[in-house]
Amino acid sequence: MTALPRGFIPVMLTPFHDDLSIDYATLRRLCDYYIEGGAVGLFANCLSSEMYELSPEERLTVIKTVADQTAGRVPVVATGTFGGDIDEMAAFSNQVYSLGVDAIIILNNQFVSAEETDEVFLSRMKLWMELTPGVPFGIYECPLPYKRLISLSVLQELLASGRLCYHKDTSLHIEQVKAKIEAGAGLRFGVYDAYMVHAKASLEAGSMGLSCIQGNFFPRLLADFCSQPSEDFQAFLTENMDLMHSAYPTSAKYALQKQGFPISLATRRKVDPLTEELQAKLDHLLTSASRYRSP
Numbered sequence: 569m570t571a572l573p574r575g576f577i578p579v580m581l582t583p584f585h586d587d588l589s590i591d592y593a594t595l596r597r598l599c600d601y602y603i604e605g606g607a608v609g610l611f612a613n614c615l616s617s618e619m620y621e622l623s624p625e626e627r628l629t630v631i632k633t634v635a636d637q638t639a640g641r642v643p644v645v646a647t648g649t650f651g652g653d654i655d656e657m658a659a660f661s662n663q664v665y666s667l668g669v670d671a672i673i674i675l676n677n678q679f680v681s682a683e684e685t686d687e688v689f690l691s692r693m694k695l696w697m698e699l700t701p702g703v704p705f706g707i708y709e710c711p712l713p714y715k716r717l718i719s720l721s722v723l724q725e726l727l728a729s730g731r732l733c734y735h736k737d738t739s740l741h742i743e744q745v746k747a748k749i750e751a752g753a754g755l756r757f758g759v760y761d762a763y764m765v766h767a768k769a770s771l772e773a774g775s776m777g778l779s780c781i782q783g784n785f786f787p788r789l790l791a792d793f794c795s796q797p798s799e800d801f802q803a804f805l806t807e808n809m810d811l812m813h814s815a816y817p818t819s820a821k822y823a824l825q826k827q828g829f830p831i832s833l834a835t836r837r838k839v840d841p842l843t844e845e846l847q848a849k850l851d852h853l854l855t856s857a858s859r860y861r862s863p
Contacts, residue, residue: 570670570756571733571756571757571758572608572609572643572645572670572671572733572734572758572776573608573609573642573643573776573777574608574758574776574777574794575606575607575609575776575777575791575794575795576606576607576608576777576778576779576783576787576790576791576793576794577608577609577610577611577645577760577777577778577779578602578607578610578611578779578783578784578787578790579611579614579615579616579617579736579762579780579781579784580598580599580602580610580612580613580614580617580634581598581616581784581817581820581831582595582617582618582622582630583595583598583821583831583832584832584835584836585834586832586834588834588836590622590626590629590630591831591832592629592633594830594831594832595633595634595637596633596637597829597830598829598831599634599637599638600637601787601824601829602787603638603641603642605787605788605791606787606788606791607642607783607787607791608642608643608777608791609642609643609644609645609670610634610638610642610643610644610645611644611645611646611673611736611779612630612631612634612635612644612645612646612647612669613631613646613647613664613673614646614647614673614708615710615711615712616781616784616816616817616820617630618817618836618837619647619650620650620712620837621836621837622836624650624660627647627650627664628663628664631644631646631664631667631669632667634646635667635668635669636668643670643671644668644669644670645669645670645671645673645706645734646664646667646669646672646673647664647673647675647708648660648661648663648664648665648672648673648674648705649661649672649673649674649675649678649679649696650675650678651678654679654692654695654696655699657678657679657696658695658696658699658700661696661700661703661705662699662700662703665700665703670704671703671704671705671706671733671734672700672703672704672705673706673707673708673734673736674693674696674705674706674708675708675710676707676708676709676710676716676718677709677710677712677713677714677715677716679692679693679696680692680716682714682716686719686721686722689716689722690722690725690726693726697729697731702731703731704731704732704733705731705732705733705734706732706733706734706735706736707723707726707732707734707735707736708735708736709736709737709738710738711738715738717738717739717744718735718748720747720748720751723735723748723751723752724751727751727752727755727757730755730756732757733756733757733758734757734758735748735752735757735758735759735760736760736762736779737759737760737761737762737763737775738762738763739763740763740765742766742769742770742773745759745761745766745770745773745775746773746774749773749774749775753774758775758776758777760775760776760777760778760779761775761777761778761780762778762779762780762781763780764778764780764782764802764806764809765805765806765809767780767793767797767802767805768793768797768798768799768802771793771794771797772797777794778790778793778794781812781813781816781817781820782805782812784817784820784823784824785812785819785820785823785824785853785854785857786823786827786854786857788861788862789801789857789860789861792860792862793805800860801860804856804857804860808853808856811849811850811853812853814846814849815839815840815841815842815846817835817837818833818835818839818842819842819846819850821833822842822847822850823850823853823854826850826851826854827854
């Protein structure tokens with residue numbers, strides 16, 4: 569297993585036609601757009617991809633499209649667990665891995681209920697690993713259907729397998745992030761932070777990079793920030809946190825449209841409407857962001 573690279577790994581959007589069928593041609597162009605914008609990897613079939621609104625067949629086709637279009641230029645990771653018993657999740661994970669991705673992303677909240685213990689989670693993870701021999705994996709603390717944070721002791725046990733390579737942290741707590749970074753030091757493992765309020769501190773503490781929704785508004789700026797984290801852009805991210813979560817992912821598709829990328833605003837997820845007031849705020853966001861672009 570090779571380590572994932574240092575930098576920005578976007579949580580990919582899924583483009584839809586206006587009839588809500590998947591626009592695979594635009595998905596291919598979106599892969600190129602991210603990579604040309606400096607992404608060092610792609611996270612396909614994630615929450616930003618509206619993964620819960622896709623059928624199992626669509627999830628596989630989306631992942632295959634991304635893996636094929638990327639063609640080894642950057643690593644691809646993709647979610648492979650969507651509930652059911654461990655046998656079912658392992659079988660689907662093996663299907664996903666066979667499509668050419670570099671690692672399977674585990675949604676830890678799919679393995680246990682909110683009331684079940686870490687010991688139960690670990691016992692089920694061990695069974696999943698037995699059923700997916702040799703498959704590298706990552707852990708995503710996905711907020712839906714409920715957020716379950718990975719404790720340091722659980723992380724250490726999974727790191728001991730030698731197969732854990734990626735962790736998308738959503739703890740929102742820099743000290744927890746630092747502890748996870750320290751636990752994985754010297755291993756082929758990276759923490760990719762999702763919380764932009766402490767993004768600069770996380771990068772300076774040694775996180776491998778960022779996997780955040782803000783990169784769907786301006787991928788190049790997030791890639792540049794991973795290389796050279798600045799106080800100025802950190803303040804910009806913090807100030808606009810709530811705005812970029814408004815009507816998401818429609819708002820991100822609107823931002824890409826305004827920057828010349830041809831993507832429909834169609835989304836399957838039920839989100840707040842993209843009002844004229846919100847569009848005006850997003851227009852101002854993009855104008856403000858332009859001052860951070862390299863000449």
